[in-house]
Amino acid sequence: MIALGVALVGLVALAALPFYLSDYGLGLMIGMAGYVTLASAWALFSGQTRYISLATVAFYGVGAYTIAVLNETMAYPAALACAGLIGAGLALLVGLSTLRLSGIYFVIFTFGLAELVRQVITWFEVNVTGTLGRYIFLDITAREIYWQLLALGAFTIALTAWIMRRRLGLALRVIGDDETVAAHSGIDLARTKLTAFVLSATIITLAGAISSPRWTYVEPLIVFNPNVSFLTVIMALLGGANRLWGPLFGAVPLFLLFEWLSVQFPDTYPVILGLLFIGVVFLLPDGILGGLARLTGRNGKAAR
Amino acid sequence: MTILVLGLVLGGTYALLALGLTIQYGIARIMNLAYGEMTLAAAFVLVFLFNQLGLPPLLSILFVAPAGYVTGWLLYTVMMRPLVARSGGGGKLELDSILATFGLLFVVQGLLLLFFGSNFTSISYLDRGVSVFGVTVALNRLIAFAVCIVAGGGLALALTRTRWGLIMRAVALTPGSAPLVGIDVTRVARQAFALGTALAAIGGTSVAMYQTFSATDGVVFTMKALVIVIMGGVGNVPGALAAGFALGLIETFVATVIDPGLTLAATFAIFLIVLLWRPEGLFGRRA
Numbered sequence: 001m002i003a004l005g006v007a008l009v010g011l012v013a014l015a016a017l018p019f020y021l022s023d024y025g026l027g028l029m030i031g032m033a034g035y036v037t038l039a040s041a042w043a044l045f046s047g048q049t050r051y052i053s054l055a056t057v058a059f060y061g062v063g064a065y066t067i068a069v070l071n072e073t074m075a076y077p078a079a080l081a082c083a084g085l086i087g088a089g090l091a092l093l094v095g096l097s098t099l100r101l102s103g104i105y106f107v108i109f110t111f112g113l114a115e116l117v118r119q120v121i122t123w124f125e126v127n128v129t130g131t132l133g134r135y136i137f138l139d140i141t142a143r144e145i146y147w148q149l150l151a152l153g154a155f156t157i158a159l160t161a162w163i164m165r166r167r168l169g170l171a172l173r174v175i176g177d178d179e180t181v182a183a184h185s186g187i188d189l190a191r192t193k194l195t196a197f198v199l200s201a202t203i204i205t206l207a208g209a210i211s212s213p214r215w216t217y218v219e220p221l222i223v224f225n226p227n228v229s230f231l232t233v234i235m236a237l238l239g240g241a242n243r244l245w246g247p248l249f250g251a252v253p254l255f256l257l258f259e260w261l262s263v264q265f266p267d268t269y270p271v272i273l274g275l276l277f278i279g280v281v282f283l284l285p286d287g288i289l290g291g292l293a294r295l296t297g298r299n300g301k302a303a304r
Numbered sequence: 305m306t307i308l309v310l311g312l313v314l315g316g317t318y319a320l321l322a323l324g325l326t327i328q329y330g331i332a333r334i335m336n337l338a339y340g341e342m343t344l345a346a347a348f349v350l351v352f353l354f355n356q357l358g359l360p361p362l363l364s365i366l367f368v369a370p371a372g373y374v375t376g377w378l379l380y381t382v383m384m385r386p387l388v389a390r391s392g393g394g395g396k397l398e399l400d401s402i403l404a405t406f407g408l409l410f411v412v413q414g415l416l417l418l419f420f421g422s423n424f425t426s427i428s429y430l431d432r433g434v435s436v437f438g439v440t441v442a443l444n445r446l447i448a449f450a451v452c453i454v455a456g457g458g459l460a461l462a463l464t465r466t467r468w469g470l471i472m473r474a475v476a477l478t479p480g481s482a483p484l485v486g487i488d489v490t491r492v493a494r495q496a497f498a499l500g501t502a503l504a505a506i507g508g509t510s511v512a513m514y515q516t517f518s519a520t521d522g523v524v525f526t527m528k529a530l531v532i533v534i535m536g537g538v539g540n541v542p543g544a545l546a547a548g549f550a551l552g553l554i555e556t557f558v559a560t561v562i563d564p565g566l567t568l569a570a571t572f573a574i575f576l577i578v579l580l581w582r583p584e585g586l587f588g589r590r591a
Contacts, residue, residue: 052402054337097576104335105579107402108534111337112527116572123565226523230410237403270414277407281400282386 011154018143030146030214032255037153037207038228039235039247044160045200046233047241048172049193051103055094055110056232058117059087059201061223063208065121068134068218076138080209087205088198090117095194118224125220133219140213148210156203161244163196172196176242227270231258234277240287249288307556313445315552316452317510321525322532322544323456324503330539331476331496334384335398337405340525341412342501346372346508347517348420354427361427365451365509369502376501380494383408388493409522416519426516448510455506459499460541472496476539524568531575 018026038056046053066083074082094113098106125132163169171192174182183189212218231254239250262269284291321343328336336342346368353359353367387404391397435441463469475482475492482489511517511525532551536543551571558570 050399052399054406097579101579104398105534107335108527108530109575109579111530112523112568112572115523115527116568119565119568123563123569126565127563230406233403233406267418268414270410270417272414274407274409274411274414277410278383278404281403281407285390285400 007157011150014150015147018146023142026142026146028256028259030142030149030211031259032252033146033149033153034207034211035231035235035255036248036251037149037156038204038232039239039251040153040156040160041200041203041207042232043236043241043247044156044163044203045172045193045196047236047243047246048164048169048176049196050176051099051106051193051197052233053110053197053200054107054229054233055113056204057224057226057228058110058114059090059204060208060211060228061114061220061225062087062090062117063205063210064212064215064218064223065134065220066205067138067209067212068136068223071136071138076140080206083209084202084206088202090205091198091201092194094201095197099193099197100190114224114226114229118220122220133217135217136213136215138213142214145210145213149207152203152206152210157244157248159199159203164244168192168195173242227273230273230277231255234273234280236287238280238284238287240289240291243287243289246287246289307560308553309441310445310560311553311556312549313441313449313552314556315549316449316456317507318528318532318552319545319548320452320456320503320510321507321529322536322548323459323541324500324507325526325529326533326536326539326541326544327472327496327503328500329533331472332380332384332493332500333388333397333479334380334401334497335405336497336500337402337526338408338412338522339405339500339504339529340522340527341409341416342372342375342504343508343511343525344416344517344519344522345412346505347512348416348425348519350509350512351425351427352420361509361513362447362451365506368505368509369455372505373498373502375505376498377494379408379501380497384497385490385494388490409526413519413522420519422519424516424518427512442514445514448513451506451510455503456545459503460545463541527568528571531571531578534575535578 017029042053042056063083066086067079070079070082094109098109171187174187175189175192215222235251235254236247238254239248240246261272265272325339328334349368350361350364353364354361383404384401387400388397391400463472471487471492474487475489479489528551532547533544535547554574555567555570559567
């Protein structure tokens with residue numbers, strides 16, 4: 001109950017922040033809210049089940065591109081709904097074809113998915129519609145984007161908390177621990193995995209759709225930037241992908257670090273990112289929160 | 305006929321790439337997502353040697369392939385071995401190796417971008433036509449094809465006919481029981497990983513001889529190699545070779561008849577069909 005209160009107060013404070021921030025500060029907060037949402041949504045499926053999805057940007061880009069295509073013919077909320085539906089449909093397709101099999105096929109499929117979607121859209125735009133690159137002219141201010149992302153992020157974390165307390169969450173955790181055991185205890189593996197994956201992918205698609213007006217000009221190379229997939233995974237892992245607040249604790253410091261790195265070392269930035277990623281995989285397999293819990297657990301025992 | 309000849313030539317490169325990956329995954333049990341980056345690194349080194357020192361590509365293979373072996377050996381010792389030790393032979397290794405090599409992918413790609421830039425690169429080497437069964441093929445493609453056939457075929461023979469190959473296959477089949485007959489699994493796995501990297505490097509040199517490529521193409525190579533490995537059945541060497549040629553043919557067909565922009569889509573379509581129809585691979589046994 002106290003935790004819920006603290007979270008709500010924090011949310012209100014974050015929502016009031018734009019009134020006190022400069023444009024640059026607001027831009028930072030938008031980026032941060034976006035990545036907290038992405039990392040939390042990623043962890044909702046991959047953190048619990050340990051099915052590593054490398055396709056974050058495929059869904060994120062699809063969301064952004066849908067808005068770019070539909071923003072002139074449709075009202076913004078309708079376009080947003082369309083983006084969500086397309087993302088869910090794509091996730092359903094990927095999930096239905098791979099999630100019934102062993103995890104490795106899912107990883108491989110998601111690994112190339114962003115590149116596939118990018119190439120197909122490029123091909124379609126060049127050969128069928130004859131344009132490459134679109135403009136987004138929407139009357140949406142930076143503050144409104146921030147509030148939407150904040151709401152989506154809060155919704156994602158709340159949804160994760162709710163799912164974790166229900167049978168679905170328990171089923172996901174059992175699958176993550178041991179799939180054979182899960183099957184023997186009567187869990188419908190494919191359906192459980194599919195539900196969580198579609199939820200997670202839809203949120204990621206919506207995050208892309210909401211962030212898209214920030215670009216104004218959109219083309220496949222811009223919205224399908226593989227760094228997004230990469231950052232999402234490392235953020236969730238650093239914080240602890242199977243914990244409720246883990247992705248948030250990973251996303252905030254890493255986002256600030258990456259902003260700083262990309263300004264200071266624009267050329268060597270990807271190399272540093274990669275090394276950092278490997279470092280996290282080696283040194284913090286359970287994330288910061290997992291590591292802290294282990295540390296305090298050990299100390300607690302020693303004190304007794 | 306054109307499709308057939310060009311498809312087989314392209315398939316040779318794919319078969320070789322898939323062979324390296326299937327060895328790494330089948331024997332060393334490392335799912336290497338940075339595989340395409342190794343290929344590209346070798347391709348860039350070859351271009352560099354050709355442009356700066358005027359070294360003929362066929363000679364540089366003699367240098368690049370051992371360099372690939374050493375790189376793979378070091379990578380396995382420094383990076384993968386601790387992960388293997390940590391996992392204790394369970395399913396966690398797959399997860400860890402995927403994540404670690406995903407990080408490695410960005411490191412290598414970042415280094416390539418840093419040293420060679422993001423432009424498309426190619427060399428003009430022996431770029432004159434030769435007639436094969438009435439189809440004009442560039443000589444460089446034929447040489448690349450020959451390189452792939454020699455390296456891939458040689459390895460396939462070594463794996464099936466020699467004692468060394470028997471040991472390799474034993475570890476691939478049951479890593480748990482291999483130590484019982486006196487096989488040092490760690491050593492074999494390290495060898496396999498290094499060998500796989502060497503094959504990636506040779507594949508890269510053959511790519512560099514006739515294709516245009518850029519530093520960000522690694523994902524596509526890895527993806528194609530992975531799809532071939534799945535098609536052929538994981539760890540199945542003849543399967544990987546056959547599936548590699550099949551993918552080369554299909555891709556050339558799609559590129560010539562439909563549209564060159566849809567080759568990756570074709571790869572994915574095949575992947576989907578294989579997954580839905582025979583997830584254990586076209587040439588694999590049903591589990």
